Amino acid sequence: MSDSRLRVGVIGVGAMGLGHVAAYRANPRCELLALCDTDAAWVERAREECGARYAFTDWEALSACDEIDAVSVCLPTVFHAPATIAALDAGKHVLCEKPMAPNAKQAQAMADAASAAGKLLMIGYNQRLGGDVRFLKRCIEEGQLGDVYLVHTAWRRAMGVLPPPTANRPDGATYNRNWFNERAMAGGVCTDLGSHVVDLAMYLLGFPAVKEVVGCAYTKFGPSAAARQGTTFDADDHSVGFARFANGASMIVEASFGCYIEREVILQAVYGDRGGARRESGQPLKLFGQQGDAYVTRTPEIDMPTISPMDHFVECLTEGIPPLIEPEEGVAVARILDGIYRNSGT
Ligand SMILES: NC(=O)c1ccc[n+]([C@@H]2O[C@H](COP(=O)([O-])OP(=O)(O)OC[C@H]3O[C@@H](n4cnc5c(N)ncnc54)[C@H](O)[C@@H]3O)[C@@H](O)[C@H]2O)c1
Missing domain, CATH: 3.30.360.10 (Dihydrodipicolinate Reductase; domain 2)
Incomplete structure (x- = not known):
């Protein structure tokens, strides 16, 4: 394996996180380097199982790891914005699971953080x-x-x-x-x-x-x-x-x-x-x-x-091609969902 492989981390190793883990393990262009989950016993077992180097229980710690180039955020939706923004601010590219965020304000903050950091942010609308x-x-x-x-x-x-x-x-x-x-x-x-x-x-x-x-x-x-x-x-x-x-x-x-x-x-x-x-x-x-x-x-x-979102994310980063799913599109979807909730009186 060459050293030019993309080094990735997965934050949140639940149902969807396991899908991202499997996709990265199967992709020869990347190396799955780290996992993060608040379930300490589970994240260590998952790390052993998939052969990743690091297991964290705190997404800030994973994002601070200099060896990592890109992360998948597969957390409960309420955590998408803080975890994504922390990773972008730490210089990582991010593939965040859908929906982008609980509301358009948080989604826009994620899109803005990606622009400010000059990093790729893709939303997993598979x-x-x-x-x-x-x-x-x-x-x-x-x-x-x-x-x-x-x-x-x-x-x-x-x-x-x-x-x-x-x-x-x-x-x-x-x-x-x-x-x-x-x-x-x-x-x-x-x-x-x-x-x-x-x-x-x-x-x-x-x-x-x-x-x-x-x-x-x-x-x-x-x-x-x-x-x-x-x-x-x-x-x-x-x-x-x-x-x-x-x-x-x-x-x-x-x-x-x-x-x-x-x-x-x-x-x-x-x-x-x-x-x-x-x-x-x-x-x-x-x-x-x-x-x-x-x-x-x-x-x-x-x-x-x-197309697999994970393979596409890796391809965008290794081949320099534009993503098929843009952050502003995730913001537009969040605006419509906001409108449905706001107008429903709930
Ligand atoms: N693209 C799709 O078709 C699809 C399908 C299912 C879920 N999803 C999305 O994926 C995301 C995750 O969903 P899921 O089904 O995997 O949920 P899940 O509950 O199965 O997994 C979430 C994981 O995150 C961990 N976790 C919770 N809080 C944490 C924190 N603060 N820090 C670190 N780890 C934490 C949990 O221990 C759990 O392992 C959601 O946003 C969901 O909408 C997308």
Whole structure:
């Protein structure tokens, strides 16, 4: 192995952090040098398991390590801004998991810190790097759908799958994961699943300037389900929103941790004045349009690969290419989520 490999650290070694660890270990262009997690016993076991050199329990200590070039921030969302800004200020490049931050103010502070430090900040909106999404984006850019005036974007889970309050480490130890259900920890479905589908819609729409956002954030099922398990739930479990853009386009967004529907659905329905598209979980991408007088449906062959955010982050840093996900895009998504919460009266 050459010394020119990118030296990376992962902050937060929970469900998502383990995904980043696996991706960096598998990437020959980088060396996984350090892990950080407040669970001291776990972070040491994880370090041994993956062969990293250092284990920290404090993100400031990891960021102060001179040997590290870049970090992944895979912490509960409430910690994204402070951990990312600390790393950027210490001269590290950062791949921060989605959502960028609990609100647009913190997201903007992260984007500003990246500019001030002159370091790369990428947000882990992995869904828009999917081959079918990138294919659809190319169809839109080629004008196949004409003027896209509406995107309906949703991620709904059926009743019975509210986020569990605990999870197991790979070694079987149990840890608290109730932060997804707690408002003070930036939990809630609009922030969690909603951020993914708002990002997808904004990407397909070309990140237009926002004119107005309204929404409703409901807390319907979580508190009673949590009480039965002896835990708490005070975040939103089903949220809806509507955004109107300066260019005349609009977006309908819906996200649910559990509601009375048949099955989980991730949906992006795109409406243009020359064609439409539907991306729905479990089904191939469909394109709708006219051929002469006939109304036609196509199931195109997807010729674009799905890109891993971690591999892309490493590639950007080692090849000097621009990232496919810009910090200001994360800020724009956070502004819409802010609008849904603010206008819902919650
Ligand atoms: N891109 C995706 O599809 C996707 C999927 C799941 C989660 N996520 C995002 O990844 C992030 C992490 O989610 P997760 O599911 O891995 O959560 P998790 O609860 O499984 O893991 C969080 C880890 O952070 C550790 N931790 C908590 N506070 C800490 C602190 N102050 N300092 C250091 N370590 C600390 C915990 O011990 C835990 O190991 C969230 O922002 C979430 O939204 C993204």
